[in-house]
Amino acid sequence: ARRAGRPEVTPMYNVEDAQNVMQHFTPCDYNSVYEICPGLKVRFVDAGHLLGSSSIEMWVTEENVTKKIVFSGDIGNHNRPLIKDPQYVDSADYVVMESTYGDRLHDTPPDYAVELSKVINATFTRGGNLVIPAFSVGRTQEMLYFIRRIKTENLLPEHPNFEVYIDSPLAVEATNVFHENVSDCFDEEAMELISAGINPIKFPGLRVAVSSDESKMINFDKKPKVIISASGMCEAGRIRHHLKHNLWRSDSTVLFVGYQVPGTLGYALLNGAKKVKLFGEEIEVRASIVNLPGISGHADKNQLTEWLGAIKNKPExxxxxxxxxxxAEYFANHVHETFGYDAVAPYSGDAYDLITNQKVADGSRKLVEKKASYGMASREKTIFDRLVAAGQRLVSVIQKCQGMANKDLSKFADQINALCDKWDR
Known part of the structure; x- marks a missing residue:
């Protein structure tokens, strides 16, 4: 425990010890305590982020002192389809927790099946394909869940027998893993469907493409269809081929269902790129680019706070x-103000003695020096980033207004123009 950050000390535990224990693990074997070796025990707790994702409780004994260290891992968003909500941990001496969405809240989610049916209908009415870049594990299966609802609830009577292609070998394998771990990992709603003899992520018209030849044939079929392919940010994989075949088509739609990191092709498309380069060829963007916001696998600020608040004792x-x-710094301050805990966002290389709860080494402080050099300019950039994010949110809100009454659309447009007139200097 306290030896972290001291490479000259001989490790307490070796790889063979870990391998001997790991070979006995089974998928989703949550809440069982495993002794890796004398002085080290672990337990996995369902983190609710992806199928099989875990928070980890560790009991470490050194010099006759035992400390419990909890690693949150990625904590899941609540009330998502298929998998269970995060399971809480009730005690810890030390907590190492994530802060991905630690400074923001998720919007109230819409009915995704209804919203998705609108996008499919608009695309198929034009005669085009709906291309969905989606991560192979988690997001693909959620899309299948919503599409099954569209079909079983007859939300798209205009196109009742449309086909859906999963074009990602990894996504196909991940879907099989979902099927193999139903009882351990599915939530109550999904289990009710299973009990009724309904597969939550399977439906008529579902097709899979595993080989490259099967993938190529999808774009030779002229019938409108839904294509779900990886990667989710369009940086690699088969999705780039489907974009090449559909971005230039004004009748097709590219639907983003996950966060797009700045600098990625997905981010460029979502932010209005008119031309992109794929496989050395410049492609003009004529397809509709749509974002379905709110589908996040990560807990937001309030949910992270709730997870930490479930710990009954005061962590050191x-x-x-x-x-x-x-x-990370914002959420550390929030934790301190909310609970009174000693909370810190450490720098790379910081080391702490977990027996005495003392910091024993400082890591890189280049970021601190950079802040000192840039001063106010750095803070202004952060504020400007918030403004850009607000603008992107406004665009996503506008996209969701399609189909509203003309009176409401006109009123909204007037409000936006008045705001622009105020700040267009």
Whole structure:
């Protein structure tokens, strides 16, 4: 425990010890305590982020002192389809927790099946394809869940027998893993469907493409269809081929259902790119680019706070990690103000003695020096980033207004123009 950050010390535990224990693990074997070796026990707790994702409780004994260290992992968003909500941990001496969405709240989610049916209907009415870049694990299966609802609830009577292609070998394998772990990992709603003899992520018209030849044939079929393919940010994989075949088509739609990191092709498309380069060829963007916001696998600020608040005792220290630097620092301050805990967003290389709860080494402080150099300019950039994010949210809200009454659309447009007139200097 206290030897972390001291490479000259011989490790307490070796790889063979870990391998001997790991070979006995089974998928989703939550809430069982495993002794890796004398002085080290672990337990996995369902984190509700992806199928099989876990928070980890560790009991570490050194010099006759035992400390419990909890690693949150990625904590899941509540009330998502298929998988269970995050399971809470009730005690910890030290907590190492994520802060991905530690400075923001998720919007109230719409009925995704209804919203998705609108996008499919508009695309098929034009005669085009709906292309969905989606991560192979989690997001693909959620899309299948919503499409099954569209078909079984007859939300798209205009196109009742449309076909859906999963074009990602990894997504196909991940879907099989979902099927194999139904009883351990599915939530109550999904289990009710299973009990009624309904597969939550299977429906008539579902097709899979595993080989490259099967993938190529999808775009030779002229019938309008839904194509779900990886990667979710369009940086690699078969999705790029489907974009090449559909971006230039004004009748097709590309639907984003996940966060797009700045600098990725997905981010460029979502932010209005008129031309993109794929496989050395410049492609003009004529397809409709749509975002279905709110589908996030990560807990937001309130849900992260709730997860930490379930710990009944006062931890000796909370370490905030896995978030943008400003977000991690913000959430560390929030934790301190909310619970009174000692909370810090450590820098790379910081080391703490977990027996004495003392910091024993400082890591890189380049970021601190950078802040000192840039001063106010750095803070202004952060505020400007917030403004850009607000603008992107406004665009997503506008996209959801399609189909509203003309009177409401006109009123909204007048409000936006009045705001622009005020600030267009």
């Amino acid at each position: 220290h909370v370490f905030i990690v896995h978030g943008e630097e400003s977000t």
